[in-house]
Amino acid sequence: MKKKLHIITYGCQMNEDDSQLVAGKFAAKGFSLTEDQEKADVVVINTCTVRQHAEDRAVSKLGRLRKWKEAGPGRKIIFMGCAAERLGKEVKRRFHFVDEVVGAKSLNRFDDILEDWAGTGKPAGGKDYLKLFNSPITDYQTVMRGCSLNCSYCIVPSVRGRAVSLSRAEILRSVKEKAENGIREIILLGQTVNAYKDGGTDFAGLLEKLSGIADIKRIKFMSPHPLYFREDFFRLYAENKKISRHIHLPVQSGSDAVLKKMKRGYTAEKYLEIIARLRAADPDTSVSTDFIVGFPGETEKDFQRTLDLAEKLGCSFAFCFKYSPRTDRREDISDVSEKETERRLAGLLEIIRKNSRDIFLSRIGRIEEVLVEKENSGRNSRTAAPSAESIAFGRSSTGFNCSIINSGKAFKKGGTVKIRIERAEKSVLYGKAEK
Secondary structure: OOEEEEEEOOOOOOHHHHHHHHHHHHOOOOOOOOHHHHHOEEEEEEOOOOHHHHHHHOOOOHHHHHHHHHHOOEEEEEEEEEEHHHHHHHHHHHHHOOEEEEHHHHOOOOHHHHHHHOOOOOOOOOOOOOOOOOOOOOEEEOOOOOOOOOOOOOOOHHHHOOOOOOOOOHHHHHHHHHHHHOEOOOEEEEHHHHHHHEOEEEHHHHHHHHHHHOOOOOEEEEOOOHHHOHHHHHHHHHHHHEEEOOOOOOOOOOOOHHHHHOOOOOOOHHHHHHHHHHHHHOOOOOOEEEEEEEEOOOOOOHHHHHHHHHHHHOOOEEEEOOOOOOOOOOOHHOOOOOHHHHHHHHHHHHHHHHHHHHHHHHOOOEEEEEEEEOOOOEEEEEEOOOOOEEEEEEEEEOOOOOEEOOOOOOOOOOOEEEEEEEEEOOOEEEEEOOO
């Protein structure tokens, strides 16, 4: 009987891709995946430490697994990822029942662990490629690991190390394999993904090479950094429609003073210039971003500048966070009260929601290129919006959920279709295929 793996993932898309990598290693050794923890022989917790709350959730889950392990002889627990890297040996001291602690910098340790647990060789039917996240036609591809920027609020360089680009050859091999397994949309991942460099291949060069894979219909990437946009990227973006027309570009603050304290390396004006260049290359570009409020030293005037930038930006959505210190140094503790931080967050969210709604409604009458994820969809897992009249569901190149309503045509999963949007309801755009 095959042994079973249950994997729990906290945090970002990079963690999700790491979970897929680890799951593939287990599958290659004959393990099957189970969503039922009680049926598992091994539980892996893949952790995040970007914010304290994320780390606390993972540690709390680990504590609750003690009874699970004691209830079944031979059960094993692995605590991995960014929180594992930060906490290190402390995890073993606090939770003696944990079998392995694998930090984010040491994922190759799984090869040795599995050799000890399952022996050498690849069982019949074992495979390395598994897909755990996204739609059936979308998958991740990590192209960089770590970060070399050292933004003052961020712990990523400490737990993931300095930026290292994966080889172009390995990325191409992996994406081709995914395309052969039915993937049509690839999401490139890196903490500063547009800083990619392997020999003579920069980020634009990598995008161009990947675009040559016929079965890949769309390429997305996250998260780029304003410091690493180059002329060759803007030229390629204007010409190559395989590159998604939705760009997620974190800004964090609209105040130059706060951005300087954050060590972001750009001004609010420079950020908006980049957005303007993206929209000049393609006016249909949809933009989303990240904001942090309550950063140490953030004044009311600083916050107002963030609100001003949010208004000017006109983003389709934004992830807005309260500042979370990752050390106990005095200079890292915010002098903005919790109550005031909550007020600022609420004010920012109000603007983001209004902008999002206005942009969403502005798509009515426009043409959207949709990559079909589901045929004959009654309901989609990402939205509860009824679509009884729909014959297909997908996501536009600009990042919107789209339902293709009956137009006398059939659409296959993984294909693209241009539709004219007729209406917008909740979080879904509805449209008919262009003739």
